[in-house]
Amino acid sequence: MSLRFTHETLPQRVVFGPAADHLAAEVARFGERPVVFGGAAPDLLPGAPRHRDVIMHVPVEAAARARAFAAANDADVLVSIGGGSSTGLAKAVALTSGLPIVAVPTTYAGSEATNVWGLTENGRKTTGADDRVLPRTIVYDAELTLSLPVGLSVASGLNALAHCVDSMWAPRADPINQALAVEGVRALSGGLPAIVRKPGDLQGRELTLYGAHLAAVAFASAGSGLHHKICHVLGGMFNLPHAQTHAVVLPYVMELNAPGIPDRLADAFGPGGLARLRAEVDAPRALRDHGFREGDIPAAAAAILAVVPAGNPVPVTTDNLTDLLRRAWAGEEPR
Template sequence: MSLRFTHETLPQRVVFGPAAEHLAAEVARLGSRPLVIGRAAADLLPGVPRYRDVVMHVPVDVAERARAFTADSDADVLVSIGGGSATGLAKAIALTTGLPIVAVPTTYAGSEATDVWGLTEDGRKTTGADRRVLPRTIVYDAGLTLSLPVRLSVASGLNAVAHCVDSMWAPRADPINQALALAGIRALSGGLPRIVSRPSDPEGREQTLYGAHLAAVAFASAGSGLHHKICHVLGGMFDLPHAQTHAVVLPYVMELNGVAVSALLAEAFGPDGLHGLRERIGAPRALRDFGFRESDIPAAVAAILAVVPPGNPVAVTAGDLTDLLRRAWAGEPTGDPR
């Protein structure tokens, strides 16, 4: 069968290694007046101004305050150190200023490898893509993830798995990002159980970081699929925690899309499938554990139905979404979505 597709690779420098050895030089390649965004790793870049008011889902008012602080500091390069919220805030600043970003992730969120930004206002999360927000350089240091508790590591890692899965059926999915996604699943399926069994072992965390990067690169190319549309609505409307929401919702979306992707994903997840991985690492199970109420389901369904992406493997109805969210709210078992 002949191949017919168009693929675009985002330009980005990626450094795997200790941030203490690499970060200062990477920042100096892009500017001389850095501003650190985030609360993590205060010993990196000592003496550099730091903006600490980082909030999940990047509320618009938080972004506006950060932009004003950046202007007052006369920064010419942003350094985000932390999870997806820190990276997201740096992106919000770059969106209006054009300042380059050096990203130093301390979780497995993956935002550092995408040109996607997100802002929340009045219970609605708006996302977009813009090359100005793509970090110019990423410094991956597994040592900086050692302080991330196991439960948060699991949720964050499953968020990365969701990037892989969405990349199999998203609007711009192609063979290249599907190959990256499958490699990402293999790395994450190997790394996450090692974090759970040996939390202080940096090798498991390094493998998970590598998988999270592959996942994010695939996602940046393929675009946002059904899973992320659902989770963006839930996060924006109900202020649910980002990684945990993704971790809970993923198996229900996979079950809904069912046989359309099962053959492609079975080998990557291995004989135990996603269900077995979730069991081994103690995945979050129910949206109600994170503040989502059963009475919220109708409003969520209406908002999600309006943004269901084209090209999803199966048609999606309001009834499908109602059933999916009710089961995810309760934490009901799914079939093995391999």
């Protein structure tokens, strides 16, 4: 078998360890006037101006306020402390200013390891890739995830798992990001049940952070597959919660794409596969539990069909997409 592919690795520094010991030094590598983006984030940079106006899916109005805040404080480095929404807001500022970002994730969203940005306007979420928004350094500190409730930890971790799965057949999928994705599935399949069993134990949270990083690196290289296109439409059009939407939709996308799932991905989930993992962690089950209405399905299907990426292993049609959305809305057991 001959290999023919082109792989691009994004330049980024990754630090695993206590943020209190590392963050100040990492910020000082890039500037002297940091501003912090994060709502309920811990105060890891005393004295630095803090912008708490963090909104899910980064509405363009929120991005404009964050850019004005950074400019008013003459910022030369942006620090995001929090989940994907905090990282996304810092990215919105970096997109127009070019300022470096140091990211301190407190969830398993993975945005910190990608050069992907997203903004929402008039019910439509637009995403793009730009190296200006890639955080220069990530500081992973598992202790900062201890305040994340088990339910949100599960949803956020399943969001990371979706990055792995999408990376197997996304437009730029290659053997390197597929290998990262498979290892990410192994780590997340072990870490998430450990969090559920012992929420205060750092070992499960560290393993989940590690898996989430691998997942995000794979996703950044491979691009958005069908799963993420579906979830971006649902989040932007109907303001559904990001992590829970990913957690609900994932098994139905895997069901649709079952003919294209490689053996090594199935093996990475371990005995019982995704179904066993979802049962073990009591995963979110139905889109209707998170604000999606059955009457919204036709509009959602039409919007998703327009952005289906090339390379999906199964042809996507109005009929099978509508069926997927209806079953995800109802929370039916995946076949």
